[in-house]
Amino acid sequence: xAVISQKPSRDICxxxxxxxxxCQVDSQVTMMFxxxxxxxxxxxxxxxxxxxxxxxxxxxxxxDKFPISRPNLxxxxxxxxxxxxxxxxxxxxxxxxxxxxxxxxxxxxxxxxVL
Amino acid sequence: AQSVxxxxxxxxxxxxxxxxxxxxYSYGAxxxxxxxxxxxxxxxxxxxxxxSGDTLVQGIKGFEAEFKRSQSSFNxxxxxxxxxxxxxxxxxxxxxxxxxxxxxxxxxxxxxxxxL
Numbered sequence: 001x002a003v004i005s006q007k008p009s010r011d012i013c014x015x016x017x018x019x020x021x022x023c024q025v026d027s028q029v030t031m032m033f034x035x036x037x038x039x040x041x042x043x044x045x046x047x048x049x050x051x052x053x054x055x056x057x058x059x060x061x062x063x064d065k066f067p068i069s070r071p072n073l074x075x076x077x078x079x080x081x082x083x084x085x086x087x088x089x090x091x092x093x094x095x096x097x098x099x100x101x102x103x104x105x106x107x108x109x110x111x112x113x114v115l
Numbered sequence: 116a117q118s119v120x121x122x123x124x125x126x127x128x129x130x131x132x133x134x135x136x137x138x139x140y141s142y143g144a145x146x147x148x149x150x151x152x153x154x155x156x157x158x159x160x161x162x163x164x165x166x167s168g169d170t171l172v173q174g175i176k177g178f179e180a181e182f183k184r185s186q187s188s189f190n191x192x193x194x195x196x197x198x199x200x201x202x203x204x205x206x207x208x209x210x211x212x213x214x215x216x217x218x219x220x221x222x223x224x225x226x227x228x229x230x231l
Contacts, residue, residue, distance in 0.1 A: 045219070
């Protein structure tokens with residue numbers, strides 16, 4: 001498995017502001033992913049964070065709203081921009097290690113509340 | 116497109132009773148299959164996975180799951196539930212991609228309540 005940490009663990013933000021969430025892994029990984037889990041819902045993939053190139057976004061998610069950085073093989077950030085109450089969710093990063101059969105390991109999540 | 120159905124939103128069992136959580140998937144071939152558990156306020160923990168071979172897979176915490184190709188199912192079981200098993204359980208499916216990335220598709224989850 002992999003040890004994954006996320007910062008912050010939770011935050012309460014005002015409408016119109018932005019929050020950057022960090023994801024740190026204890027070893028180099030090929031793939032990093034960002035998910036959103038809205039209250040009472042399942043997980044929805046936002047994007048795949050690619051090292052050294054732009055993230056690949058899923059349908060319904062755009063870079064202007066959710067810019068992602070992946071400066072190296074152990075770290076990624078997700079920014080939630082110009083937040084509204086509808087962005088209140090748990091945001092989780094996950095990783096896939098080299099050679100693994102597509103299994104993903106998840107961080108503890110960041111619980112975001114937008115007022 | 117791949118999809119996952121967890122038909123039971125909530126399940127309540129008594130401690131010590133057996134448990135089965137249902138999962139059905141839709142995919143053009145045999146996918147990779149996973150069960151994750153999410154305790155309140157926590158991230159997701161991988162319980163078990165199926166890639167190929169033996170259709171009965173063992174996981175952590177005494178859980179097992181059986182892949183049934185004919186029924187497109189991957190049900191999670193535990194012979195005797197403990198109060199600490201109360202959590203939300205997610206079934207997920209991923210494509211068989213050689214050397215590539217993976218897009219896991221999650222079911223809507225089953226909330227398990229354990230009565231003492």
